[in-house]
Amino acid sequence: MPVDARRIRSVTTTDEPLAIRPPGWARVLGPVFLALWLSVFLVRPAHDQVLVPGVVIALLVAAVVGRMLLLSVIGSGGGRLTVRNHWSTRTLVRDEIEGVEIDRAGGTGRGWALWLRLTDGTRLRLDVTEAPFLGPSSATLERQAVAVRIWLDGGYPAFR
Secondary structure (H helix, E strand, O other): OOOOHHHHHHOEOOOOOEEEOOOHHHHHHHHHHHHHHHHOOOOOOHHHOOOHHHHHHHHHHHHHHHHHHHOEEEEOOOOEEEEEOOOOEEEEEHHHEEEEEEEEOOOOOOOEEEEEEEOOOOEEEEEEEEEOOHHHHHHHHHHHHHHHHHHHOOOOOOOO
16 A cells, blocks of 8 residues: 655654654643643642552653653664663664564554564564554554655655
8 A cells, every 4th residue: 555755744753864753642641631630749638638549640650651752763864763662762773674564562452563673583663653453543554664664765754
């Protein structure tokens, strides 16, 4: 299925040849939600209520939102690809990457994501591309895969 090159523009968001990040609405609403959640703890609790469970939940939400804001796939013009996943960051060079494919994100019910096939025989999931359903997300995943393929071929998928 051919992908219109003009539509790849929505995948890239910076001046790097390849930049895939969470959607803008998620980068805005994540911190807003976190601020609203934490604002509950700035108000003194009535009748000496214990807020320990709420504080623990707030800290976990802060960790998840903070890490979500860092998720990205950044490809430089010099051939280096930095993949920032939920709990790891890895930098690869073009020669280490054989290709890109759309596959199950892993686990049961985890959805779909892009995976890099590496020359050492392993695969690396791109967490920033994870989508809960293939049907509605297949066009977005395909645009992202095309952008990565263009970058792998030495091109610049950021059509301005």
